[in-house]
Amino acid sequence: xxxxxxxxxxxxxDCGAALEHSHGNEERCPACFDRYLFDIDAGFLExxxxxxxxxxxxxxxxxxxxxxxxxxxxxxxxAMTIFEQYVQAMNDLAxxxxxxxxxxxxxxxxxxxEFRLDAQSSAAFFDAVQSVTDVELCAALDLPLPGQVRYxxxxxxxxxxxxxxxxxxxxxxxLRKATDQGNAAAMALAQLAGQTGAAVLASDAKWLNxxxxxxxxxxxxxxxxxxxxxxxxxxxxxxxxxxxxxVVDAIDTATRAASNMIYAYLQTNDL
Numbered sequence: 001x002x003x004x005x006x007x008x009x010x011x012x013x014d015c016g017a018a019l020e021h022s023h024g025n026e027e028r029c030p031a032c033f034d035r036y037l038f039d040i041d042a043g044f045l046e047x048x049x050x051x052x053x054x055x056x057x058x059x060x061x062x063x064x065x066x067x068x069x070x071x072x073x074x075x076x077x078x079a080m081t082i083f084e085q086y087v088q089a090m091n092d093l094a095x096x097x098x099x100x101x102x103x104x105x106x107x108x109x110x111x112x113x114e115f116r117l118d119a120q121s122s123a124a125f126f127d128a129v130q131s132v133t134d135v136e137l138c139a140a141l142d143l144p145l146p147g148q149v150r151y152x153x154x155x156x157x158x159x160x161x162x163x164x165x166x167x168x169x170x171x172x173x174x175l176r177k178a179t180d181q182g183n184a185a186a187m188a189l190a191q192l193a194g195q196t197g198a199a200v201l202a203s204d205a206k207w208l209n210x211x212x213x214x215x216x217x218x219x220x221x222x223x224x225x226x227x228x229x230x231x232x233x234x235x236x237x238x239x240x241x242x243x244x245x246x247v248v249d250a251i252d253t254a255t256r257a258a259s260n261m262i263y264a265y266l267q268t269n270d271l
Contacts, residue, residue: 037107042271044109049262056089057255060248067241076220079239086247089254091117093178094125096258100141100265101128126179134172143168143264155270164267167260174257178250205234 010019014032028036063078063085095115099108115121129137138145144152146165156164205221215221219236238244265271 034107034110037110041103041108042266045262045266045271049259049266053089053092053255053258053262056085056092057248057251060085060251064241064244064248067239067244072218076239079237079244080220080222082244082247082251083237086251086254087117089251089258090178091115093175093254093258094121096261097125097128097141097175100261103142129175129179137172137175138168141261141265143171143261144268149268153268153270156267160267164264167264167267171257171260171264174253174260178253178257208232208234 011017012019012029012032013027014036015029017029017032019029060082063081066078067075092112094117095112096108098115098121099106099111102111128140132140135145146169149156149165149168150158150161153161153164204217205215205223208223215234215236216238218238218240220239222235222237223232
């Protein structure tokens with residue numbers, strides 16, 4: 001590996017350590033970059049709680065309202081968008097959960113942004129929630145039990161203490177609700193997460209010469225090319241209002257869990 005001579009611009013902007021050109025145009029050394037990310041974790045979390053995590057629900061609810069008035073073809077597009085928001089909301093929740101568990105080892109922002117939902121990470125997230133008690137679940141996130149808040153965090157006034165206790169209680173309930181379908185749901189979620197990134201949306205699958213014949217008129221056809229098996233995989237997604245309403249409810253659960261997780265952490269740490 002070749003390294004260029006060290007110039008003045010090749011020094012870490014924080015500590016002055018030499019930077020390696022092989023990593024591109026860097027401003028900070030790895031250690032200082034992590035410290036920088038740790039420093040902005042609180043700001044990121046507060047901003048994400050107020051805006052980022054709500055965006056999935058806002059988009060899904062807007063699409064759900066559009067289902068009532070739109071044409072059948074457009075309804076299917078809106079339904080697919082709602083499914084995508086669900087997958088992204090669960091990806092965000094799982095990523096945030098993992099980031100909080102690892103916050104002593106890596107910045108939350110870094111862990112969160114590097115997280116990708118796949119078969120392994122999805123199963124690990126579901127198991128981490130469903131295989132432990134409420135006490136263990138709170139401990140894994142470094143959060144108190146609801147009844148402990150007022151005693152462990154004297155900097156919180158009575159109103160804030162109550163709000164945090166409610167947030168922790170609701171967080172545990174929502175985490176369990178979001179993962180209560182077990183490993184089968186984890187695998188399905190991971191599969192859908194992988195498909196939505198490179199899938200083709202179609203109003204039907206009649207033109208596939210045999211594939212997708214079981215699709216009903218109200219379903220969206222999600223097509224994925226499986227080169228290894230030399231076939232086209234067809235997934236039918238129901239686009240009726242009732243089914244989409246349940247998906248939006250699931251997005252609301254994931255969004256609320258993420259928001260309460262952040263709120264409880266920021267409040268208990270006086271950030």
